[in-house]
Amino acid sequence: MSFPDLIAERGLDVSGIRGKLTPNQPLSAITWLRVGGPAQLLFQPADTEDLAAFMKLLPEDIPVLPVGLGSNLLVRDGGIAGVVIRLSGRGFGQVNVEGGGVLRAGAAVPDRKLAEEAAKAGIAGFAFYSGIPGALGGALRMNAGAHGAETKDVMMDLTGVTRRGEIIHLKNADLHYRYRHSDAPSDTIFTEAVFKGRPERSEAIRAEMAAVVEHREKAQPIREKTGGSTFKNPPGSSAWKVIDAAGCRGLQIGGARMSDMHCNFMINTGEATAEDLERLGETVRARVLEHSGIELEWEIKRLGLFPEGVSVEPFCGRENEREGVAHG
Incomplete structure (x- = not known):
């Protein structure tokens, strides 16, 4: 359309x-x-x-x-x-080292690039970004983290533009960061942030980064068409564990499949539609709810309009599954 x-x-x-x-x-x-x-x-x-x-x-x-x-x-x-x-890389993709362990970075900077620039400057605290896909704008809003570290641990303040075109500045405390969430104004687009780490030998930082990357490559289907973790971890558990327990590892609808390597990752096997992927996710949610009573929350952001005549209901159950649902 x-x-x-x-x-x-x-x-x-x-x-x-x-x-x-x-x-x-x-x-x-x-x-x-x-x-x-x-x-x-x-x-x-x-x-x-x-x-x-x-x-x-x-x-x-x-x-x-x-x-x-x-x-x-x-x-x-x-x-x-x-x-x-x-935000383009040309306008918002730069990282500047300002001394004292401080880095200023545009919101279009890939998370991995911030980790790399920090390592070059001998600034520790950013190695966890090596294993996070995406750019800093999203990391700032959702408090992205991995391996026991989060964005809130290193972010000092940020710049944004409101829906009315005002340029504003916010401190770390203003965002009330918590697990994969912040109270950042929904109408504000982040454009730049200031971070602070601590001094460390570049060799030690790179060793930590290499360990992060190695873990990700062994545990996640990074060479597939995927969107990262599909669901947030429920309190006291891991999303992949409850998905696996509900028998959803390898579950497939149309061209969309839950990864066999890491079953909290959805994969476009090549011909998936957005409908296939969302229907798969909601089917997984329904099966996990039925098996364990846990209501998984989406971590992938679903946006936009369904085509005319199409809809995907939350927690679509087995009675709504179409032909083409399969296990590996």
Whole structure:
């Protein structure tokens, strides 16, 4: 499907905007799961000020959705109405070392790049980012973490742009970080953050990074079309354990499959639709609820519209499963 041209339809004067504006841009090319319909309008701002200028001219009734590297996104097949904002590497992909263990980084910086730049500078505390796919914008909002460390441990303050085009600054304490969550304003797009680590020999840091990467390569299907962990860990347990116990390792619907290597990872085997993937996830949730009484929460963000005549109900049970459900 395609959407009406938003700029022409709303008569937006974008002559002063320096970034790139693309109507009906397919999003399957920028999500790791490689599915999803188009963005009605994709905007890639030149810098923070350009983003603020665009937000000021954009009518408040037009939805706005920021996306990063698309590592944990499931965009539905009907696409996303309104504006999708993606920060470019050119405008928001730099890391600067400021001394005293301080790093300033743009929100489009891949998590792994921050770990690498910190290692070069002999700054410890960032090795855990080596095993996290995605960019810092998402890590800042969801308090991304791994191997006993989290974003809240190293983030000092950040810069963002509100829906009204105001440039704001927030401290770590303002976000009230907790497991995979923050109280960051939902209408604010993060553009930059300041981090602080501690001095350490680069060799020791790189050894820690190598251990993180080795663990990830052995435990996760990183060479597949996946979106990372599908569900959050329930209190007192691990998502993969309850999924495995419910018999969902290798479960497949259409072109979507729960990984045999790590059954909290969904895989697009090559021809999956977004519907296949979401239906698989909800089927897993239903089976885990039936088996253990645990209601798994999605960690992958599901966004956008279903095509006409299509829907996926939460906790869709066995009675709703289609032909094509299989186990490996």
